[in-house]
Amino acid sequence: xxxxxxxxxxxxxxxxxxxxxxxxxxxxxxxxxxxxxxxxxxxxxxxxxxxxxxxxxxxxxxxxxxxxxxxxxxxxxxxxxxxxxxxxxxxxxxxxxxxxxxxxxxxxx
Numbered sequence: 001x002x003x004x005x006x007x008x009x010x011x012x013x014x015x016x017x018x019x020x021x022x023x024x025x026x027x028x029x030x031x032x033x034x035x036x037x038x039x040x041x042x043x044x045x046x047x048x049x050x051x052x053x054x055x056x057x058x059x060x061x062x063x064x065x066x067x068x069x070x071x072x073x074x075x076x077x078x079x080x081x082x083x084x085x086x087x088x089x090x091x092x093x094x095x096x097x098x099x100x101x102x103x104x105x106x107x108x109x
Contacts, residue, residue: 006031007031007033008033009026009032009054009056010036010037010044010051010053010055010057011023011026011038011057012038012039012041012044012047012056012057012058012059012070013039013059014039014059014063016039019039022057035053039063040063040064041062041064041065041069041070042064042070043064044058044070044074045073056074
């Protein structure tokens with residue numbers, strides 16, 4: 001990755017305090033920047049369409065449009081044929097890894 005380019009992030013959550021907390025943590029990283037925040041899935045889709053982020057941190061339960069539907073729409077914005085399946089596979093792998101970590105936390109040595 002080019003060192004001068006930061007990872008562009010959109011945060012989507014209906015709770016303003018949660019968005020602010022994530023924004024503070026992400027903004028403190030030298031290689032990341034929050035380029036947009038959305039209180040619901042519909043606005044997250046609109047932001048992703050206009051800002052072209054590298055990452056969207058998405059809540060699942062939100063008004064107007066939930067995070068699952070919003071994620072589906074965002075991944076289809078610029079997906080070439082076959083990319084949607086790849087994105088779904090990556091998402092499933094990430095979810096499985098998180099669940100595995102959640103239920104099997106590693107203890108420090």
